[in-house]
Amino acid sequence: MTKTGMIDFRGVNKWFGALNVLRDITLSVEPREVVVVCGPSGSGKSTLIRCINGLETIRDGDLVVDGQRLGDPATNMTRLRTEIGFVFQSFNLYPHKTALENVTLAPIHVRKIPRAEAEQAGRELLAKVGLADKVDAYPAQLSGGQQQRVAIARCLGMRPKIMLFDEPTSALDPEMISEVLDVMVAVAEEGMTMMVVTHEMGFARKVAQRVVFMDAGAIVESGTPDEFFSHPKTDRSRAFLSKILRH
Amino acid sequence: MLENFSFRTIVEYLPLFGQGLVTTVWLSLISFAGALAVGIVLSAMNLQRGWLFRVPAKAYIDAVRATPLLAQLYFLYFGLPRLGFVLPELVVGILALSLNSGAYVAEIIRAGILSIPRGQVEAGVASGMTYVQRMRLVILPQAFKVTIPPLLGQAIVLVKDSALLSLISVAELTRAGQLLASDRFMPAEGFITIAAFYLLLYYCLKGLAALSGRWLGLQPARSST
Amino acid sequence: MIWQQVQSLAGSYPLALRGLGMTVVLSLISLVLGTLLGFGLGILRTGGNRLISAAIGAWVDLIRGTPFLVQIFLIFFILPELGIELDAFTAGIIALTNLAACFICEIVAAGIRSVPTGQVEAALASGLSRSQRMRQVVLPQAMRIVLPPLVGQYVLLIKDSSVVSAIGLTDLTRVGWLVVQRVPNGLLVFFLVGLGYFIVCYPLIMLARRLEQRMGAAHGEVQL
Ligand SMILES: Nc1ncnc2c1ncn2[C@@H]1O[C@H](COP(=O)(O)OP(=O)(O)OP(=O)(O)O)[C@@H](O)[C@H]1O
Ligand SMILES: [Mg+2]
Numbered sequence: 001m002t003k004t005g006m007i008d009f010r011g012v013n014k015w016f017g018a019l020n021v022l023r024d025i026t027l028s029v030e031p032r033e034v035v036v037v038c039g040p041s042g043s044g045k046s047t048l049i050r051c052i053n054g055l056e057t058i059r060d061g062d063l064v065v066d067g068q069r070l071g072d073p074a075t076n077m078t079r080l081r082t083e084i085g086f087v088f089q090s091f092n093l094y095p096h097k098t099a100l101e102n103v104t105l106a107p108i109h110v111r112k113i114p115r116a117e118a119e120q121a122g123r124e125l126l127a128k129v130g131l132a133d134k135v136d137a138y139p140a141q142l143s144g145g146q147q148q149r150v151a152i153a154r155c156l157g158m159r160p161k162i163m164l165f166d167e168p169t170s171a172l173d174p175e176m177i178s179e180v181l182d183v184m185v186a187v188a189e190e191g192m193t194m195m196v197v198t199h200e201m202g203f204a205r206k207v208a209q210r211v212v213f214m215d216a217g218a219i220v221e222s223g224t225p226d227e228f229f230s231h232p233k234t235d236r237s238r239a240f241l242s243k244i245l246r247h
Numbered sequence: 248m249l250e251n252f253s254f255r256t257i258v259e260y261l262p263l264f265g266q267g268l269v270t271t272v273w274l275s276l277i278s279f280a281g282a283l284a285v286g287i288v289l290s291a292m293n294l295q296r297g298w299l300f301r302v303p304a305k306a307y308i309d310a311v312r313a314t315p316l317l318a319q320l321y322f323l324y325f326g327l328p329r330l331g332f333v334l335p336e337l338v339v340g341i342l343a344l345s346l347n348s349g350a351y352v353a354e355i356i357r358a359g360i361l362s363i364p365r366g367q368v369e370a371g372v373a374s375g376m377t378y379v380q381r382m383r384l385v386i387l388p389q390a391f392k393v394t395i396p397p398l399l400g401q402a403i404v405l406v407k408d409s410a411l412l413s414l415i416s417v418a419e420l421t422r423a424g425q426l427l428a429s430d431r432f433m434p435a436e437g438f439i440t441i442a443a444f445y446l447l448l449y450y451c452l453k454g455l456a457a458l459s460g461r462w463l464g465l466q467p468a469r470s471s472t
Numbered sequence: 473m474i475w476q477q478v479q480s481l482a483g484s485y486p487l488a489l490r491g492l493g494m495t496v497v498l499s500l501i502s503l504v505l506g507t508l509l510g511f512g513l514g515i516l517r518t519g520g521n522r523l524i525s526a527a528i529g530a531w532v533d534l535i536r537g538t539p540f541l542v543q544i545f546l547i548f549f550i551l552p553e554l555g556i557e558l559d560a561f562t563a564g565i566i567a568l569t570n571l572a573a574c575f576i577c578e579i580v581a582a583g584i585r586s587v588p589t590g591q592v593e594a595a596l597a598s599g600l601s602r603s604q605r606m607r608q609v610v611l612p613q614a615m616r617i618v619l620p621p622l623v624g625q626y627v628l629l630i631k632d633s634s635v636v637s638a639i640g641l642t643d644l645t646r647v648g649w650l651v652v653q654r655v656p657n658g659l660l661v662f663f664l665v666g667l668g669y670f671i672v673c674y675p676l677i678m679l680a681r682r683l684e685q686r687m688g689a690a691h692g693e694v695q696l
Contacts (some may be wrong), residue, residue: 053373082375092366096388105384106374158374313627313673314666315634318645322666325658403536410539414638421542434549442538442546449537 006031006162006193007052012061014047021047023218025061031161034194036204036225039214040240045197048214049164052195053084066161082110085155085163089171091147093139099126099150100135103157111158118157125153129183145176149183156187163187165196199244201229213237257436260427267423268444274337274419275406278344282405283398285349290356304353311350317411319343324415340412348405355401359394360386392463399456406448420444480655481664484647491647492668498643499630499672502565506572506629507622513573514580515606528577535574540635543567548639564636572629579621583614616687623680627673634669644668 005028014022021044029035037045050056052065054077066083068075093102103122107113113121126135129149139147148168155163165184169177181203188194188207198204204211204225211228213221213236221228221237232238257264292304311319320343327334334342363386371381413421420441427437517528535543548563558566587610595609637646648665652658 055369055372078375078377080375081373084373086370086373088366088370090366092364092370094367094370094385094389096392106376109380109384110375154374309674309677310666310670313670313677315631315645315669317634317637318648318662318665318669321645321648321652322658322662325652325656326662327658329657329659407537407539410541411635413541421539424542424545428545428549434545435553438542438545438549442542445539445542446534446537449533453537 005029006033006066007195008062008064010062010064012051012058012063014051014056014058021217022051022058023216025219027212027219027222029193029195031193032191033210034188034192034196034208036208036211037195037197037214038199038204038211038240038244039220043214044217045214046166049086049166049195049197052162052164053081053086055086082106082158083161085152085158085160087148087151087155087163087165087168089167091139091144091151091171093147093151093154095139098136098138099131099142099153102139102150103154106154107157122153122157125156126150128156128186129153130179143176144172145179148172148176148180152180152183152187160192162193162195165194165198167197167199169198169200201225201244205229213240215240253433253436256427256431256433257440260423260436260440263423263426264420264440264444267418267420267441270418271406271409271420271444272448274341274412274417275344275402275409278341278348278409279402279405281341281345282348282352282401285345286352286356289349289353290360293353293357294360308350308353311347312354316343316347316408317414319347320411320415336412336415336417340409340415340417344405344409344412347408348401351401351404352398355394355397356390358397359390362393363389395459395463396456399452399459403449403452403456406452407445410445474657477655477657477660481651481660484651484654487642487647487651488644488664488668491642491644494641494643495630495633495645495668496672498561498564498568498633498636498641499626502568502572502633503626503629505565505569507576509569509573510576511580513577514584517577517581518584532574532577535571540567540571540632541638543571544635544639560636560639560641563639564633564641567636568629568633571632572625575625575628576622579618579625580614583616583618584610586617587613620680620683620687623676623683627676627680630673630676631669 007027007029009025009027012022012025013020025048027035037048039045047056051058051063051070054070057071063070065080068080070077070080093099094105097105100119100122103125104115104118107118107121108115111118123132123135126132129152131146131149131153134142134146134150137146139150142150152168168184169180172180177200181200184194184196184203185207196203196208208225210222211225212219213228213232213234215236221232221234223233228237229241232241289304289308292300293308295301320340323343323346324336324339327339367385367389368381371385376384409419410421412419413425416422424437424441427440428434513528513532517525519525544563544567547567548558548560551558551563591609591613592605595605600608633643634645637643637649640646642650644665648661652661655661
């Protein structure tokens, strides 16, 4: 029971006003583990992963990330966030910065890496996500899939220990989804600890060790991708799966 | 009737109009610079979380917006000497314009900052930036772009507002028109001429606003660092 | 000394009331006339006729490009030269109404342009006449955009009415100017003058803000 994972939820609750958006969440993510979170809209998936880097604050329970307890005065949140990459559904690239500047901004100003070194690393990362030729492009000049790949490179530029993804492909046109998923698979295969909110089952089957199913703020079911997709245990997960499978 | 409209008198008074125009332009420029300074300070106060700075800034902005510039001008003009500051009319006028426009500039800056999508703040937070870093690297460079056109709009308002300084006998453009009107009893010549000069300034600033809008819209902003 | 001044100020309260009354009457009359005229002009501005639209646009630009003080002088001193006799009050009303109409015209035009063309096409398809389309479909939707700046414009109008004191109308600002000649305490006198305007304008500013927020909220729903 004292074993600590990379991310450790212990009896976490959160309210928005009267709405109990997270109910008694207990969940531990091991280093190098990839966990996929799914569930119907409004079930609290985004809230769950936003709590991990403190974009949302929890009301009670404990949340320990990389050995540091959130909400503890001794925890330096800004510092902790540099260890956690977050990929948004809507990319949130800085529109006034080029792709390369997006990638190097935080390394230069937060990590205090010398500019030349950061730019060198930035170019390599952009090459890695297949955008070597878009280094000087502004976000408005990139397609959705390209923007999301820049966003992933932007996170990797901080050399994080954990990467969180909030529906990274759901704002994309279907033909761009795979280019982003391929990058995510590559990141996972390098041993990154990842929590990914997504309904992409192909991705889950390929790299996830575990699928967590949420409904109405609670974790209803959790298991290996095979168990979950082939033999869902609850009525709610069966209903959910039948809906996303139909698409 | 206007059939004896005298262009000769206008030409005769042209040096006076020229001086008035020049005065209007430079006193507007100084006042606008002052307004920017006042506006930046006010909006910085307004963005604080604590009430200590926020409440006075808001009160000031509301007080300025809910009262006429002319009353504010008289407040300073008749009031400052009471406090022992006997200043030239021109200085009082510039002060009034700066303090007045500053409140509007503060609102423009605030709207610019609020127009930046929440996701931008979150992206900054998520990559471990401090509040100051987020402001400096992410929010302000974007907000700056958004505020340029409305700031030029405020500059137009300021130039027109500066006409009120003629009422405390600052020798600017409108005053020149008043002189012609009263010296020679030629109000038409006086006021139509200065109206034309104001229109000239208006179209210059309006053109600039259009240009800046097009420039900002088409060309992605260069990194400002 | 201060006490004497306060007493003497208290003595001029009938004058102050008259000034406030003048400010309110001036603003109210030109507000109503300006709104009616402004809506009319705004509808014409977005109507099909290019010539009318351009003429209105040019006039609006003339008014937006010149100081209100200069406009008042032009009306007050030049209309009589054209054989139109008018007193300061009428001149003030004309100037303020014209100013309000021009600004409201642009606000209304912007509101009308914001209504999606699909709405007009739907109304066309169901056989509504031009005026029916305007009244039943376009204007009600445009009002959402028009209302907040319209209220803001009323605040500007009330404040601009202070400028008519320059042609000798005894409004609130002029009263302050008169009183300060007798009671040489500009801070106190014009603080009170400002307070008078504040009491009238501040509720309107709050209203404009409220309307704006409501519209913003409605916008948010659409974007989701
Ligand atoms: N800032 C907020 N204030 C109030 N309620 C909120 C807020 N953010 C989210 N909620 C509510 O909390 C619940 C969970 O939201 P959350 O965004 O975590 O769901 P989700 O599972 O990510 O849904 P989706 O698939 O639509 O993204 C929802 O009912 C939502 O309406
Ligand atoms: Mg979500």
